[in-house]
Amino acid sequence: MELLSRADALAAFLPGDFSQPACPRCFASFADLLWSSDPSDIDRLLAVAHPFLNACVAIILKLSGNDIDNLRAALETSDATCIRAHAAPRTCLTEGRDAVHVIVDAACHSLGACFIRPTEGASDRANKARAAFESRGGHWPTSATQLFPDGEAIILRALVHWAGVLESGSPLHVIAGFTALAHPIVFSTIVRDRELHAALVAVILERLRTCELVSRAEFYGAVENRSPAFRACIQSILAVSMLLAVIQNGPDGGENDTLILLQPRAQEAFRTIVRALDFLEGTTGTGAYPLLAEVANRLQQLLKLPDSALPPAVRAHRLPDMNIIDMVIWVLALLREKRSRWCPGPGCGRFVHQLEPGAAMHPCAGCGIAHYCSRACERRDWEDGRHEKLCSIMSAIEQADVAFDAFQVYSREDRNLIVNFAVSHDVLSWELKERARHLLAPRVEITAFVIGGFFRGTRAD
Numbered sequence: 001m002e003l004l005s006r007a008d009a010l011a012a013f014l015p016g017d018f019s020q021p022a023c024p025r026c027f028a029s030f031a032d033l034l035w036s037s038d039p040s041d042i043d044r045l046l047a048v049a050h051p052f053l054n055a056c057v058a059i060i061l062k063l064s065g066n067d068i069d070n071l072r073a074a075l076e077t078s079d080a081t082c083i084r085a086h087a088a089p090r091t092c093l094t095e096g097r098d099a100v101h102v103i104v105d106a107a108c109h110s111l112g113a114c115f116i117r118p119t120e121g122a123s124d125r126a127n128k129a130r131a132a133f134e135s136r137g138g139h140w141p142t143s144a145t146q147l148f149p150d151g152e153a154i155i156l157r158a159l160v161h162w163a164g165v166l167e168s169g170s171p172l173h174v175i176a177g178f179t180a181l182a183h184p185i186v187f188s189t190i191v192r193d194r195e196l197h198a199a200l201v202a203v204i205l206e207r208l209r210t211c212e213l214v215s216r217a218e219f220y221g222a223v224e225n226r227s228p229a230f231r232a233c234i235q236s237i238l239a240v241s242m243l244l245a246v247i248q249n250g251p252d253g254g255e256n257d258t259l260i261l262l263q264p265r266a267q268e269a270f271r272t273i274v275r276a277l278d279f280l281e282g283t284t285g286t287g288a289y290p291l292l293a294e295v296a297n298r299l300q301q302l303l304k305l306p307d308s309a310l311p312p313a314v315r316a317h318r319l320p321d322m323n324i325i326d327m328v329i330w331v332l333a334l335l336r337e338k339r340s341r342w343c344p345g346p347g348c349g350r351f352v353h354q355l356e357p358g359a360a361m362h363p364c365a366g367c368g369i370a371h372y373c374s375r376a377c378e379r380r381d382w383e384d385g386r387h388e389k390l391c392s393i394m395s396a397i398e399q400a401d402v403a404f405d406a407f408q409v410y411s412r413e414d415r416n417l418i419v420n421f422a423v424s425h426d427v428l429s430w431e432l433k434e435r436a437r438h439l440l441a442p443r444v445e446i447t448a449f450v451i452g453g454f455f456r457g458t459r460a461d
Contacts, residue, residue: 030110035113059107169242183247237292364391
């Protein structure tokens with residue numbers, strides 16, 4: 001198998017001390033080959049090519065350290081070890097580009113292909129088996145230490161650093177892959193680390209701003225006349241869109257996670273995304289426009305800007321309005337079908353995915369909607385929490401032919417209880433929470449409805 005033999009040959013010279021480095025051109029061409037290979041071949045490679053994948057991660061970490069200048073000098077003064085004959089070693093080492101950038105880009109490009117190109121991409125594998133890229137213990141990661149044994153934020157910081165340096169979007173592809181595989185671990189690591197969070201948002205905005213470097217004349221010109229800057233702009237926007245899509249809609253993604261990510265620079269993010277959408281409106285086939293348009297609509301409502309702040313084409317992607325009963329039914333359906341949950345037991349809050357090894361979340365015997373990590377949590381929620389009252393109400397609403405009729409038979413107090421439960425739950429998007437607040441005020445007091453309340457994982461300061 002050519003892929004495996006080339007991967008093994010490259011891994012033998014990576015990363016080391018770079019006194020006899022692998023040829024960057026060989027490395028880059030192999031990364032390109034991964035992206036064009038049959039997905040089934042990538043499947044076979046992933047099963048046995050752990051030394052190569054480990055070497056790619058080691059390169060990203062090693063070349064992000066303080067000794068990068070020494071390593072660059074070693075790369076530029078050493079003869080490369082070519083695994084494919086194509087030119088004189090010293091010539092093929094740099095080709096006019098920074099040798100470190102070539103090496104790191106190839107490592108990120110290779111990892112990105114391994115996340116995205118198999119017959120089941122990172123999201124599919126996370127959804128179906130939760131076993132891709134097995135941790136050292138041989139099980140799906142249930143902790144940051146398992147996923148990142150060398151430190152949970154180190155590789156993420158390195159990837160964000162290179163996402164701000166390299167022209168390609170490969171580092172963002174790798175971050176998106178990690179997020180798809182283990183969203184609760186990766187996303188919480190990002191939002192809890194102030195510097196990492198700020199750096200990632202800065203990279204996202206800078207990538208979207210690349211559209212400002214393309215002239216309108218070139219934009220509307222013939223496709224064959226479009227410059228490398230135009231293609232780089234499209235690739236940057238696609239990389240950002242992929243990351244935002246995984247954060248928002250990938251396995252275990254929260255309804256408000258995109259807003260949580262962009263909230264520190266929400267005003268700037270809104271303006272930048274609107275400009276990027278204006279750029280994308282004349283392109284076809286990217287798939288980025290609907291995703292970014294949805295994010296723009298959500299930011300517009302979060303910032304309480306007038307509808308006129310968005311072009312009509314962008315407003316067309318706004319989420320449909322719901323009435324209060326629709327929201328209650330929607331939340332109950334989400335809770336029944338959701339495969340990853342936070343235990344609602346008083347004082348618990350444990351996060352469990354149903355396909356994790358040893359996962360023990362079980363539904364309430366009455367309504368089947370609330371899920372608990374233990375019988376003790378279920379008892380506490382029944383005795384000390386509010387589930388005793390909610391249980392029968394949720395069951396009746398779900399089983400009724402006409403939900404409105406079932407809703408109306410309950411007392412005002414009970415109706416307020418189920419509404420408060422639904423509109424304060426974090427499976428409901430922020431926009432619908434806002435709509436509920438306006439629809440209900442002043443008839444129902446929405447508890448736990450504080451603007452920072454849905455930003456779980458963010459800092460109070």
